[in-house]
Amino acid sequence: MISSNEPGFYKEGAYGIRHENLILCKEAETSQYGEFLDFETITLCHFETKGLQMELLTPVEKKWLNNYHQLVFDTLSPDLDDDHKTWLKEKTKAI
Structure with missing residues (x-):
């Protein structure tokens, strides 16, 4: 199943800002506790960091964003010209 992951900020009566990715729900593993699912991001586009307040991000959130941006760069850059x-390297640099 494909779902949408849409973290964002909404100012009531004014506007909303949202980052959105499509994610694929897939089988991950089976253990003594049952069958588990996992999500795989299938939309690869950088998140515009100018709209983020870095001081509000937790270390876990920063790590997730850096890992995601590295995935975006590693996956897309081989098909791009130098410019x-x-x-893309600038847009996906670690925060």
Whole structure:
């Protein structure tokens, strides 16, 4: 099943800002406790960090974003020319 993961900020009566990714729910593992599922991100586009307040992110959230941005760069950059690769590298740099 494909779902949407949409963290965001909404100001009542004014506007909303949302980052959105599609995620695939898939079988992960089976253990003595049962069958478990996992999510795989299938939409690969950088998150615009200019809209983030870094001081509000937890270390776990920062690590997730850095790992996600590394995945975006590693997956997409081989198909880009040098100019676009440089642009993507800047957009996906670690925070």
